[in-house]
Amino acid sequence: MNYNFTADEKTEMNDLISAVEDAKEADIKILFKKRSSIYLKSLNLRILQKLASEKNKTVTFDVENQSHKDYIDAVNGDFMESADDAVDLNMNTKMESVNKTSLIAKLFNMRKKFDTSDDSKSKKKGVKILIYIFVFLFIFVGGVFALWWYMPSASVKITVDSQILVKILDVKADPSATEVSIENSTIPAINVDVTVTESQTIPTTGKKEVGDNAKGKITFYNKTNDVITLKKGTIVKFISTDKESLKYETQENIDVSAQVTTENPPNSSTTEYGSKEANVKAVSFGEKYNQDSGEKFDVDGYDTDKLIAENKDKLDGGTLKELNVVTQADMDGLKRALDEFIKTKVVEALNKKVVSSQIFPESSAEFTTISGVFDKKLDEEGDELTLTMATKGVGIVYDQSILDQIVSELIKTVVPSEYSLDSGKPEYEVATTKAKAGTGIVDLQIKLRSYITPNLDEKKMISDMVGMKLDQAQSYLNSISSIKGFEISLSPQMPPILQTMPHISKNIEIIIDKK
Amino acid sequence: MKLPKSKAKKNGYVVLDFSPTSLKTLSFEQNSDSKKLSLKGFSIADSYKDLLRKEVVTNSVKECISQSNLDIDDAIIGLSGPEVFGFTLIAKVKRKKPDIQITEKEIQENYDQVRDACYEQAKKKWAYWSADDDGFEPLDLVVTSVQIDEKLISEPVGLTGEFVRISAFCSYSNKKYYKWILNLISDLKFASVTVTTTIYSESKNLSESSKNFILVDLGKDYTDVAVVFGKNIIQSRSFEIGGSYFTRHLIDKIGGDYVAANSKKEAYSLETLDEASMDKFGDFLYDAGKVWRTAFAAALDSMVGIKSFPQKIYLSGGGSMLPVIQEILLEDHWRKAVPFANDIEIITTTGKSLEENISDEINILKGSRMFVSGTLGVIKLELDQADEL
Numbered sequence: 001m002n003y004n005f006t007a008d009e010k011t012e013m014n015d016l017i018s019a020v021e022d023a024k025e026a027d028i029k030i031l032f033k034k035r036s037s038i039y040l041k042s043l044n045l046r047i048l049q050k051l052a053s054e055k056n057k058t059v060t061f062d063v064e065n066q067s068h069k070d071y072i073d074a075v076n077g078d079f080m081e082s083a084d085d086a087v088d089l090n091m092n093t094k095m096e097s098v099n100k101t102s103l104i105a106k107l108f109n110m111r112k113k114f115d116t117s118d119d120s121k122s123k124k125k126g127v128k129i130l131i132y133i134f135v136f137l138f139i140f141v142g143g144v145f146a147l148w149w150y151m152p153s154a155s156v157k158i159t160v161d162s163q164i165l166v167k168i169l170d171v172k173a174d175p176s177a178t179e180v181s182i183e184n185s186t187i188p189a190i191n192v193d194v195t196v197t198e199s200q201t202i203p204t205t206g207k208k209e210v211g212d213n214a215k216g217k218i219t220f221y222n223k224t225n226d227v228i229t230l231k232k233g234t235i236v237k238f239i240s241t242d243k244e245s246l247k248y249e250t251q252e253n254i255d256v257s258a259q260v261t262t263e264n265p266p267n268s269s270t271t272e273y274g275s276k277e278a279n280v281k282a283v284s285f286g287e288k289y290n291q292d293s294g295e296k297f298d299v300d301g302y303d304t305d306k307l308i309a310e311n312k313d314k315l316d317g318g319t320l321k322e323l324n325v326v327t328q329a330d331m332d333g334l335k336r337a338l339d340e341f342i343k344t345k346v347v348e349a350l351n352k353k354v355v356s357s358q359i360f361p362e363s364s365a366e367f368t369t370i371s372g373v374f375d376k377k378l379d380e381e382g383d384e385l386t387l388t389m390a391t392k393g394v395g396i397v398y399d400q401s402i403l404d405q406i407v408s409e410l411i412k413t414v415v416p417s418e419y420s421l422d423s424g425k426p427e428y429e430v431a432t433t434k435a436k437a438g439t440g441i442v443d444l445q446i447k448l449r450s451y452i453t454p455n456l457d458e459k460k461m462i463s464d465m466v467g468m469k470l471d472q473a474q475s476y477l478n479s480i481s482s483i484k485g486f487e488i489s490l491s492p493q494m495p496p497i498l499q500t501m502p503h504i505s506k507n508i509e510i511i512i513d514k515k
Numbered sequence: 516m517k518l519p520k521s522k523a524k525k526n527g528y529v530v531l532d533f534s535p536t537s538l539k540t541l542s543f544e545q546n547s548d549s550k551k552l553s554l555k556g557f558s559i560a561d562s563y564k565d566l567l568r569k570e571v572v573t574n575s576v577k578e579c580i581s582q583s584n585l586d587i588d589d590a591i592i593g594l595s596g597p598e599v600f601g602f603t604l605i606a607k608v609k610r611k612k613p614d615i616q617i618t619e620k621e622i623q624e625n626y627d628q629v630r631d632a633c634y635e636q637a638k639k640k641w642a643y644w645s646a647d648d649d650g651f652e653p654l655d656l657v658v659t660s661v662q663i664d665e666k667l668i669s670e671p672v673g674l675t676g677e678f679v680r681i682s683a684f685c686s687y688s689n690k691k692y693y694k695w696i697l698n699l700i701s702d703l704k705f706a707s708v709t710v711t712t713t714i715y716s717e718s719k720n721l722s723e724s725s726k727n728f729i730l731v732d733l734g735k736d737y738t739d740v741a742v743v744f745g746k747n748i749i750q751s752r753s754f755e756i757g758g759s760y761f762t763r764h765l766i767d768k769i770g771g772d773y774v775a776a777n778s779k780k781e782a783y784s785l786e787t788l789d790e791a792s793m794d795k796f797g798d799f800l801y802d803a804g805k806v807w808r809t810a811f812a813a814a815l816d817s818m819v820g821i822k823s824f825p826q827k828i829y830l831s832g833g834g835s836m837l838p839v840i841q842e843i844l845l846e847d848h849w850r851k852a853v854p855f856a857n858d859i860e861i862i863t864t865t866g867k868s869l870e871e872n873i874s875d876e877i878n879i880l881k882g883s884r885m886f887v888s889g890t891l892g893v894i895k896l897e898l899d900q901a902d903e904l
Contacts, residue, residue: 013755013756014764017756018767040645040646040647041647041754041755042817043597043644043752043813043814043817044597044754046817047756047814050810050813050816051806068646071642087606087607088609089607089608089625089628089629089632
């Protein structure tokens with residue numbers, strides 16, 4: 001049959017509505033594949049029928065799942081028995097008794113009819129003939145009955161849906177174990193170790209200033225009438241044009257003599273400031289402290305109208321240089337980076353030690369730093385810093401075939417009792433691994449993915465179906481929820497009235513098709 | 516019969532409003548007098564057409580609880596969507612000895628019979644609605660009214676009469692879905708106070724002001740519909756067309772991704788688009804709305820046995836904020852095929868009816884989007900009250 005639309009498990013109501021609305025044909029046929037679920041609710045199908053009807057179309061449905069044929073036929077035929085919402089609680093038992101009574105009455109009437117028809121008015125000869133006929137008929141019917149009873153055979157092909165079993169299994173890989181333990185979910189493992197030495201160099205990031213202090217001589221001028229004593233270390237300040245104050249300190253104790261005033265009669269006098277030269281030195285490095293001659297300086301603690309200084313010669317010799325030095329951050333960062341790097345090298349080295357049938361879960365690796373040496377100290381001058389480290393790594397390794405072996409055993413414990421495991425190797429993957437610190441044991445989380453099929457008690461099914469009418473057998477098989485579809489083939493073909501399941505159990509064969 | 520409940524331990528609890536593709540979580544603090552709840556936190560988790568992932572649920576619930584700063588052990592779970600269904604069963608019993616007073620034992624036997632009858636009816640309905648082989652699990656079973664000789668009574672024990680008529684609302688969930696939810700709750704280390712249907716909690720709240728109405732909860736991926744007569748849910752349905760259908764329709768028309776189309780849809784609802792865009796998007800959404808309306812009509816149509824539907828329609832859920840929903844429902848011609856007694860009246864639910872029971876400290880219950888989850892919160896008060904009785 002040609003279908004306008006085939007719906008599978010991904011089909012949604014929107015798709016079906018579009019299929020009905022957009023169809024050019026007036027008679028739309030929709031097939032629902034086995035895994036489709038949208039047809040399971042009859043109201044969805046009613047809605048599609050109503051939508052089609054509004055567009056002067058008709059829609060009929062078909063299903064792949066044979067056990068839903070009656071249901072879909074009922075939807076197509078617009079016939080469904082509906083349950084009442086009112087019940088008479090007294091009726092249940094009463095109805096049963098009425099039915100029984102009427103059945104007895106019917107049997108009684110039949111018996112009476114039979115009795116009255118057994119009115120013996122025939123002659124002896126006729127009776128004889130009748131007896132022969134009865135005997136012949138008895139033998140014939142008996143023969144036919146025996147054939148009907150013993151000969152037919154039936155082949156019942158049952159489809160069951162395999163289901164995916166997804167389970168998480170926890171398995172321990174333990175180096176101290178010597179054999180596989182199903183009970184403890186443990187497999188033996190071995191320790192593998194390597195030592196790796198690596199160096200790494202980074203540019204240093206710290207800065208340090210070095211240089212020489214500017215120095216020279218300056219002369220102090222005392223504008224007071226008292227001697228001014230300046231101790232070694234007295235600060236004199238040069239005020240530059242950009243108002244940066246550059247400080248210098250005296251290098252010795254000095255006394256600056258008081259000013260001297262000389263009277264020049266009759267009305268004038270001259271004053272000569274007291275003066276003293278002293279060595280000074282800039283308080284810090286830098287060329288900016290170098291000064292040309294003739295600059296003026298303030299003296300710390302004195303107003304310029306009392307004490308002032310001036311350099312007759314240049315102040316020079318000031319220099320500045322910036323150097324790279326090692327910082328704590330450089331050392332920490334390098335240690336971290338090399339630590340990470342060396343761990344990858346250790347894992348690489350461990351992997352190289354593993355042979356093809358072995359598995360090394362990288363998360364099992366445990367690392368120990370054996371040595372770590374920096375080529376420079378903290379604050380030491382230098383453009384680069386180098387660290388050389390040696391790290392030991394220990395990993396746990398197990399055999400793939402041993403893991404296969406334990407998974408094959410453990411899977412049997414997780415299959416629900418009403419299911420059986422499909423044959424074939426179970427599919428699984430090691431989802432996560434986690435090493436238990438200090439124990440040397442690795443926990444493997446196994447994500448298992450396998451197929452299981454519902455168990456069917458074939459013997460019981462055969463014994464239940466023996467002698468059943470064909471429709472009874474169909475209902476019986478329909479009632480078993482784990483059966484997704486079935487096909488009954490009877491041999492030889494009989495008239496419908498005689499079509500029953502064989503009366504001999506060995507004549508019924510059940511073939512299970514797992515999908 | 517009451518909602519099934521296990522004992523609560525602390526004064527805070529969460530409400531988990533589940534559909535198969537979304538979860539709204541609210542956290543409440545119950546004041547010491549137990550008369551009013553304080554809403555302290557909320558979170559929303561969505562997935563488009565996929566079953567919610569466990570970690571999404573876990574994170575969303577944790578987010579809500581951390582907002583509220585409460586120590587929470589208990590959860591009220593509300594389920595919605597096509598994996599859940601409910602109906603009211605009316606059971607009649609003719610008593611053998613009408614003159615003898617009804618005893619506790621007799622009425623309990625009747626209730627047990629009602630429970631069994633509900634389950635039998637549910638099996639038939641499930642076969643009618645669904646080809647799903649998973650089966651179903653019972654959720655709510657609530658006696659909504661008892662009549663003796665056509666007289667409504669509150670407590671039948673000690674009374675006499677010939678005919679007892681019991682109305683019970685029962686609801687069920689797809690078994691696989693139910694187990695999935697319970698596993699999640701167990702993983703979250705919550706004790707489930709009760710598992711109910713959102714349609715029950717919502718109709719219970721709205722029944723305070725109306726007796727007969729249709730309740731439409733237009734959620735993200737599903738629309739739940741319930742018909743309520745005499746304050747009892749008579750039948751409920753759910754179909755797989757919700758607010759996201761409108762978004763998908765916009766994607767078909769204008770292209771782009773889901774997020775962009777959804778933001779256009781919301782902007783349309785808030786009327787913040789320019790005039791030309793309002794017209795353009797209004798036309799697209801109107802077309803999608805017509806499909807939704809057909810689905811709604813099909814849902815009503817499938818409720819056999821209802822001869823005339825209530826005229827009052829309550830709209831709730833985020834999807835109901837689309838103005839086009841009211842517009843298309845108020846059109847005349849579609850109602851010719853659906854038996855309404857009178858012209859319909861549409862009411863959008865708001866948090867107002869929750870104010871009596873909930874102090875909304877985070878101001879999220881205003882609109883219709885969180886109304887349903889809010890009604891689940893109030894279920895706790897109903898359970899406490901039932902305990903006291």
